[in-house]
Amino acid sequence: MSSRRSRSSRQAASSSRITEQQVRELVSKLQTLLPGQPPLNNDNDTASTSRVLREACNYIRSLHKEVDNLSERLSELLQNTDNDTELEAVLRRLLM
Amino acid sequence: MNSKKKRTLANPNPRNPMQAFHFLRSLSRINLSTAPFHKRCRAIRRAAYASMARSASPNRAWSHAVLYQLHRRRRRPVPVQARCKTHQNDALRRLLPGGEAMDTCRLLEETIDYVQRLRTQVKLMQEIVDSVKDDAVHEEKRQKEEN
Numbered sequence: 001m002s003s004r005r006s007r008s009s010r011q012a013a014s015s016s017r018i019t020e021q022q023v024r025e026l027v028s029k030l031q032t033l034l035p036g037q038p039p040l041n042n043d044n045d046t047a048s049t050s051r052v053l054r055e056a057c058n059y060i061r062s063l064h065k066e067v068d069n070l071s072e073r074l075s076e077l078l079q080n081t082d083n084d085t086e087l088e089a090v091l092r093r094l095l096m
Numbered sequence: 097m098n099s100k101k102k103r104t105l106a107n108p109n110p111r112n113p114m115q116a117f118h119f120l121r122s123l124s125r126i127n128l129s130t131a132p133f134h135k136r137c138r139a140i141r142r143a144a145y146a147s148m149a150r151s152a153s154p155n156r157a158w159s160h161a162v163l164y165q166l167h168r169r170r171r172r173p174v175p176v177q178a179r180c181k182t183h184q185n186d187a188l189r190r191l192l193p194g195g196e197a198m199d200t201c202r203l204l205e206e207t208i209d210y211v212q213r214l215r216t217q218v219k220l221m222q223e224i225v226d227s228v229k230d231d232a233v234h235e236e237k238r239q240k241e242e243n
Contacts, residue, residue: 019200019201022201023200023201023204026201026204026205026208027204029208030204030207030208030211033208033211033212033215034211053185053187053188054187056188056207056211057187057188057191059211060188060191060192060207060210060211060214061191063211063214063215063218064214066218067141067144067145067214067217067218067221068141070144070218070221070222070225071137071138071140071141071144071221072137073225074123074140074221074224074225074228075133075136075137075140076133077225077228077229077232078136078228079133079136089231
């Protein structure tokens with residue numbers, strides 16, 4: 001894949017056409033990751049691309065917040081319990 | 097010995113158990129009992145991002161940027177020439193660690209990988225939280241039965 005990919009999209013028209021196709025593929029792949037997306041409308045490329053990018057930004061922000069939330073909850077939970085045995089049990093279960 | 101029914105944790109990303117392994121190992125190293133709440137919370141959060149970055153493929157720029165940020169506690173400064181000038185992608189570039197100096201194609205690839213890892217991390221942490229809560233509930237029940 002990397003051998004086919006052009007280094008920069010500012011190069012000759014032929015290579016930028018290849019990049020466009022790849023960009024479209026990547027955007028649709030990104031869309032499959034995002035939650036709750038209507039099927040991609042293939043006609044209006046720029047608008048749906050920017051929609052997908054906007055949704056991706058929102059999704060990443062919400063995931064960051066989730067990580068922060070879960071860190072806090074984990075911190076609370078592990079503070080209140082008997083730390084070593086609880087964590088050991090969790091570790092054993094996940095790693096076996 | 098333990099008659100209670102234990103909930104088996106499903107690995108949220110069976111293709112890559114290393115992420116779970118890194119996170120749990122970092123978690124076990126955090127001194128859980130003594131540190132104050134905020135310090136511990138920050139340490140867990142850093143462990144989360146570090147385990148994401150460490151289990152990523154080494155050719156991912158975002159993983160290097162994350163590890164650099166965690167080490168130095170600041171963003172790696174990007175030389176001005178390398179910065180790109182598209183408007184559409186700006187918000188995404190700011191969100192993705194190391195996203196300033198990439199072309200669009202690379203930015204999208206990195207975003208896909210980053211989103212996948214983030215999702216896995218969230219699922220992983222949710223599983224751990226649920227399992228610890230379950231344990232606490234079972235433990236309470238058991239102690240009540242004993243008394």
